[in-house]
Amino acid sequence: MTKPVGPRRLSKAAVLLAALATTAACGGSGGGGSNGADGPTGSPVHGGVVRVAEAPSTFPNAIWPFDTASQESTVNTTQFQQLLYRPLYYWGLNDKVSLDPDVSIGQTPTWSADGNTVTIQLKPWKWSNGETVTAQDALFWINMSAAETTTGGNYTPPNTAIGAKYFPDNIASATASGQTLTLTLNTQVNQTWFLDNELSQIVPMPLAWDVTGAGQQGKCATDAFGSDAMKSDCAADYNYLSAASTKGSEYLSNPLWSVVNGPWKLKSYDGTSGAYGMVPNPSYSGPQKPYLDEVDFVPYTSATKEYADLQAGSSGANAIDFGYLPAENAATFNAKNPDTGNPLSGQGYYTNAPTYLDSIEYYQINFANPTVGPLFKQPYFTKALQETVDQQGMIDGIYKGWAYPTTGAVPAEPAGNPLSPKSAAEKATYDPAAAKQLLSSHGWDTNQTPAVCTSPGTGANQCGDGIAAGTKAAYTLEYPSGSTANDTMAADMRSDAAKAGISINTVSKAQNTIGTEGVACSPSQPAGCQWQALLYGGWVFNPDYYPTGDALFATGAGPNIWGFSDPKLDQLAAKVTKSNDVNDMYAYEDYIANDQPVIYIPNTLQTNEVTKKLHIDAGDPFQGFEPEYWYYTK
Known part of the structure; x- marks a missing residue:
């Protein structure tokens, strides 16, 4: 999920914004405490x-x-929606890359002997309107995903050339009876992958949402899976629900969103400022009921303003209790005691132990852009570009040690991912001279910046397919505004790329603006063909917890808005979805290391400034929040 740059298959859209972004830590943060490791110990x-x-x-x-x-x-997902609506399966409590059975609505799946049928028993949790969460609610979501393949953000289309099918196209039939959900598959699957990456997507939806308009009952939830009626009925529901989903001014007045099964319910929401508040859901059936009366999320237009509020202290009526420390204000990272040198200790805050997100950080390059797409399609060019990114320099300088390098398509940190020996040994390198040599050896005049293609063609020493004589090695990179750290990083990448003859025009824009621009190029979305490179954020492996890459890098995958396509990579990723042999996973990792679909940049450590009376949980590697585990101490 996309992770915003700043505070995830979720896009992790906000981590770089604040460098040490509070809102990026899924469930609060690690242990936390005045020594940066042990939180307040009172009752x-x-x-x-x-x-x-x-x-x-x-x-x-x-x-x-x-x-x-x-x-x-x-x-949108782990920091907002999941507080209200719990997914069928939940990962990430206590800073672990693993499934949490107690917090999941679904019981452990059982498989038929032939591996073709999986059965799931749902726990009889309650919706806030008194109805029981049933298998029909899960089937409602499945029907919607089957009907809305062109709009669903998790959808990856079948690849007939290699016989690959993904959810829901790998489902032959789906039925619900009481608490029992039964899925019969039409293809062989790796059962671990199917749980971690396919079943993990399902979010049971209340029957109160099966409507085509206010007071107009729909049929999407009860239609037979795959039927023509399902497609038309779910489309009618989708048109209404998707429109209502973005009308922030009506979140509180629209009765749809008052029906929740998570630990929290929405108390307030301001679609203009971004402020919103949560209060406990008294009907929550999960194991941990909230201690707190309320959690309020406070918007900021800049990290500077947020830091000023932290400097004002933790005791005021409108003080921030859980905030982030901008990189430019942080002390150098001390792994043994993250609270060392905390500039806000005197204001009543402690720095909690950091969380390593199960993520990769990068910026996106648009392979479908008619001007620069041909550049990015050349593996030598993306390799050269990567060689100009000084990840360790950023870590030591901009982030003062509060970061770690992204070295490939599978996270090296935290522990728990299947890393090939090659991936485990991979290091981030910085060599502008080697990058310059790569360009010059492929027909570019690097005596000027931007370099110019002087040898067009597809030969081994030529510029490559689609690159005409006179083409310049230049593109525009948009990055999130509001952060000095982001400004510095963009300037550094521009300067370092120029050493190799690559010209990057950097432009800052609001995070949400970049998110809106970041769509795939298609006839129906011509704007997706216009952007060239976006630093919107990297990827947290949620809900694709098994990092096979099919959900992110496969041809046509929903999150793959940059138009990357490699038939060999598709084949390797698809094989992992069917095979339990870890060597097949290793083959995928080793191949993608030489066929780079994005430009890697450092992952920031997720940590927070926390008021000293507040205990927070051990963090979540998938960049969400679980404030039901937070409490003040005596």
Whole structure:
């Protein structure tokens, strides 16, 4: 999920914004405490309000948990929707890359002997309107995903050339009876992958949402899976629900969104400023009921303003209780004691132990852009571009050690991912001279910046297919505004690329503006053909928890808005979805290392400034929030 740059298959859209972004830590943060490792140890107090700082110009803008590709971000999903509506399966509590059975609505799946049928028993949790969460609610979401393949943000189309099918095209039949959901498949699957990446997408939806308009009953939830009636009935529901999902001014007045099954319900929402508040859902059936009376999310237009509010102290009536420390204000990272040198200790805050997100950080390059797409389609060019990114320099300089390098398509941190020996040994390199040599050896005149193609053609020493004589090695990179760290990083990347003869025009825009621009190029979305490179954020592997890449890098995958396509990569990724042999996963990893679909940049450590009386949980590697585990201490 896309992770915003600043505070996830979720797009992680906001981590770089604040560098040490509060809102990026899924469930609060690791242990936390005045020494940066152990939180307040007093007895829990029931009650109280926690005010959380949002990353600059970044706030949720979709409430219905059936997101389009442009809405797929951690800000919308793990930090907002999942507080209200729990998915069938839940990952990430206590900073672990693993499934959490107790917090999941679905029981452990059982498989038939031939591996073709999977059966799931749903726990009889309650919706806030008193109805029981049933298998029909899960089938409602499945029917919607089957009907709305062109709009669903998690959808990856079948690849007939290699016999690959993804959810829901790999489902032959789906039925619901009481608490029992039964799925029969039409293809062989890796059962671990199917749970981690396919079943993980499902979010049970209340029957109160099966409507085509206010007071107009729909049939999507009860139609037979795959039927013509399902397609038309779900389309009618979709048109109404998707429109209502983005009308922030009506979130509170529209009865749709008052029906929740998560630990929280929405108390307030301002679609203009981005402020919103949550209060406990008294009907929540899960194991951990909230201690707090309320959690309020406070918007900011810049990290500078947020830091000024932290400097004002933690004791005021409108003080921030859970905030982020901008990179330019942080002390150098001390792994043994992250609270060392905390400039806000005197204001009543502690720095919690950092969380390593299960993510990769990068900026997107548009392979479908008619001007620069041909450049990005040349593996030598993207390799050269990567060689100009000084990840370690950024980590030591901009982030003062509060970051770690992205070295490939599978996260090296935290522990728990299947890393090939090659991936495990991979290091981030910085060599502008080697990058310049790569360009010059492929027909570019690098005596000027931008370099110019002087040897067009497809030969080994030529510029490559689609690159005409006189083409310049230049493109525009848009990045999120509101952060000095982002400004510095963009300037550094521009300067370092110029050393190799590559010219990058950097332009800052609001995070949500970049998110809106970031759509795939198609006849129906011509604007998706215009952008050239976007630093919107990297990827948190949620809900594709098994990092096979089919959900992100496969041809036509919903989040793959940059138009990357490689038939060999598709074949390797598809094989992993059917095979339990980890060597097939390793083959995918090793291949993509030489066929780079994005430009990697550092992952920032996720940590927070927390008021000293507030205990927070151990963090979540998938960049969400679980404030039901937070409490003030006596």
